[in-house]
Amino acid sequence: MKILVVGVGYWGPNVVRNLVDFPEVESIGISDLDPAKAAKMVAKFPRTHVAKPAPEAFADGYDAAIIVTPVDSHAALAEAALSAGMHVLVEKPLTRTVDEAKRLIAKADEVGKRLMVGHVFHYKPEVRALVDLVKSGELGTVKYLDSVRVNLGLFRSDVNVLWDLAPHDLTIFEAVLGKQPVRVSAIGAKHVVHPTTPQETMVYMTLDYGDGTLGHVHVNWYSPVKQRLMMVGGDKKMAVYDDINTAEPIRVYDCGTYDAVADTPTYPALRTGDVHIPKIKQEEPLKVQLREFFSSIQEGRAPQTDGNAGLRVVRILEAAMKSLEQDGVFVTLD
Numbered sequence: 462m463k464i465l466v467v468g469v470g471y472w473g474p475n476v477v478r479n480l481v482d483f484p485e486v487e488s489i490g491i492s493d494l495d496p497a498k499a500a501k502m503v504a505k506f507p508r509t510h511v512a513k514p515a516p517e518a519f520a521d522g523y524d525a526a527i528i529v530t531p532v533d534s535h536a537a538l539a540e541a542a543l544s545a546g547m548h549v550l551v552e553k554p555l556t557r558t559v560d561e562a563k564r565l566i567a568k569a570d571e572v573g574k575r576l577m578v579g580h581v582f583h584y585k586p587e588v589r590a591l592v593d594l595v596k597s598g599e600l601g602t603v604k605y606l607d608s609v610r611v612n613l614g615l616f617r618s619d620v621n622v623l624w625d626l627a628p629h630d631l632t633i634f635e636a637v638l639g640k641q642p643v644r645v646s647a648i649g650a651k652h653v654v655h656p657t658t659p660q661e662t663m664v665y666m667t668l669d670y671g672d673g674t675l676g677h678v679h680v681n682w683y684s685p686v687k688q689r690l691m692m693v694g695g696d697k698k699m700a701v702y703d704d705i706n707t708a709e710p711i712r713v714y715d716c717g718t719y720d721a722v723a724d725t726p727t728y729p730a731l732r733t734g735d736v737h738i739p740k741i742k743q744e745e746p747l748k749v750q751l752r753e754f755f756s757s758i759q760e761g762r763a764p765q766t767d768g769n770a771g772l773r774v775v776r777i778l779e780a781a782m783k784s785l786e787q788d789g790v791f792v793t794l795d
């Protein structure tokens with residue numbers, strides 16, 4: 462396969478580094494508005510060459526395009542690449558609006574090509590382990606997911622912190638819960654004001670699943686420490702996923718409350734037991750994501766994170782933006 466990578470700013474070089482390991486990749490065209498960035502990649506990686514900027518490069522006979530450009534450009538570039546007959550993998554979030562995402566899905570159907578979104582956390586071994594843990598029933602019914610994703614920067618000018626970081630949490634929430642929220646609320650603040658494009662740098666988003674299950678996401682670019690911590694509250698056991706702790710990312714706590722002991726003086730009676738740390742085999746999730754892209758092309762099937770998965774995340778982000786603009790009122794997802 463001849464692959465075109467569009468955009469080698471911050472994230473694109475990671476895509477290129479992983480791509481060169483795939484034997485099915487015959488050559489990699491590197492496209493960037495800044496030819497010096499493309500030339501730097503070509504000097505470093507085998508089987509790469511400098512390609513034209515997009516969309517001009519789409520006419521040059523590539524089999525697939527990987528779009529790693531700022532979010533506002535995703536819809537137009539992906540649509541042009543599909544129209545030119547390529548399979549397309551778009552970095553998260555798929556698009557800026559629900560309408561754009563729907564148009565892309567329809568275009569991919571029309572031309573019979575694969576459309577995939579780079580929800581990289583879906584492919585993370587730690588997240589797969591968490592999903593397996595929930596599916597095994599060990600945690601019981603999951604009552605809540607509570608996530609903190611904060612760091613000092615990276616401040617972006619094209620999107621706010623919600624669009625930058627929360628796609629990761631929403632990807633994990635969907636994988637773990639296997640269901641969609643029915644309404645969403647978000648409040649945020651612009652604590653560090655960008656000179657030209659002031660954006661929220663901190664957001665608290667609450668997801669209501671309509672059946673008592675709650676999700677909460679705290680994203681912040683203005684934090685003294687880096688934290689990527691998620692609590693999974695089951696009614697049998699609870700788990701904590703600490704993405705920073707690569708040696709022991711998941712801890713399962715055998716704790717909770719005893720049932721039907723209303724006559725005890727401190728109802729409900731608390732139960733605290735052992736902590737279990739499952740062993741997780743590491744693999745770079747971006748590599749797993751690219752393998753899934755190529756497998757879906759070779760097998761003629763939808764990738765695990767297809768256009769619809771991208772649409773579901775954009776739908777929640779779009780509703781959360783409406784809530785942000787109305788000071789946190791709950792917005793129903795229809």
Ligand SMILES: NC(=O)c1ccc[n+]([C@@H]2O[C@H](COP(=O)([O-])OP(=O)(O)OC[C@H]3O[C@@H](n4cnc5c(N)ncnc54)[C@H](O)[C@@H]3O)[C@@H](O)[C@H]2O)c1
Binds near residue numbers: 467514516552553554
């Ligand atoms: N999965 C992850 O963990 C992760 C991490 C970071 C970024 N991302 C995503 O990757 C995408 C890019 O983010 P980034 O941080 O690398 O942005 P960036 O601004 O650092 O880089 C984008 C690059 O795209 C190039 N570009 C823009 N339009 C182009 C065009 N028409 N043709 C060719 N090149 C073009 C720019 O010149 C720039 O070099 C975003 O969607 C972002 O959300 C994902």
